[in-house]
Amino acid sequence: MTSKAIKRAIGRAWLKAFGWRVEGGHPNVPKAVLLAAPHTSNWDLSFTLACAWAIDLEFRFVGKHTLFEGPMAPFMRAVGGVAVDRRTRENAVVRMASLFQEHEEFLLIIAPEGTRKSAKRWKTGFYWIARAANVPIIMGYLDYEKKVGGMGDLFWPSNDPEGDLGKIRNFYGSIKGKHPSKQGAISFRGDGVPDADDSSEAVAPL
Numbered sequence: 001m002t003s004k005a006i007k008r009a010i011g012r013a014w015l016k017a018f019g020w021r022v023e024g025g026h027p028n029v030p031k032a033v034l035l036a037a038p039h040t041s042n043w044d045l046s047f048t049l050a051c052a053w054a055i056d057l058e059f060r061f062v063g064k065h066t067l068f069e070g071p072m073a074p075f076m077r078a079v080g081g082v083a084v085d086r087r088t089r090e091n092a093v094v095r096m097a098s099l100f101q102e103h104e105e106f107l108l109i110i111a112p113e114g115t116r117k118s119a120k121r122w123k124t125g126f127y128w129i130a131r132a133a134n135v136p137i138i139m140g141y142l143d144y145e146k147k148v149g150g151m152g153d154l155f156w157p158s159n160d161p162e163g164d165l166g167k168i169r170n171f172y173g174s175i176k177g178k179h180p181s182k183q184g185a186i187s188f189r190g191d192g193v194p195d196a197d198d199s200s201e202a203v204a205p206l
Helices: 004-018 045-053 073-078 093-102 123-131 161-172
Strands: 022-023 029-038 061-064 081-084 104-112 137-143 150-155
Touching: 004 045, 029 123, 045 093, 045 137, 045 150, 061 104, 093 104, 093 123, 104 123, 123 137, 123 161, 150 161
Parallel strands: 022 150, 029 104, 029 137, 061 081
Antiparallel strands: 137 150
16 A cells, blocks of 8 residues: 555544544645644644544644654654744744745645644634735634534635634634634734734744
8 A cells, every 4th residue: 555545544433433524635736724623632733634534635844843753753844744943033924935936736735723732813814824825725624513623614825814803703704623622713913013023923823
């Protein structure tokens, strides 16, 4: 069996064991920012991988360079990890956006809440990365209440950030994470001004 076939078998077996299913299939674009939300549990990574492997979806995530050193390095790369040295002074959004120029196909998965613990609000780096890279945003999700994961609507960021955020808010409004009380508000900062360097969420949904 090929590695893709092995992953597919593992993913489908995992979902079947827990009574989950996948909605939707591959996106019809080669590059995009793929949202991983809600993100409230350590289980999110397992179900994210299972859903992706079940439909032969290859995504990438960004992690700090120290995660790719030592015994965990092979695993991190095998599941789609890309190392980034955060000690550099380069703007984080610019650094993430530049990754899209280095690949013909690149789905960058980002957990906007930035933590599996309780989050007051989403971080908005994902939005500015998509705009800087000129790629669409795909709303991926894990709904623990319905036991379903997949990819929903796709849209291209516009010149109306608040309007775009409204689309995202409407989509995720009824989706429940494993711990709904920990889900962060889908909003920009209190002053309504997005922070273009607010991209610490650009890591694996761990």
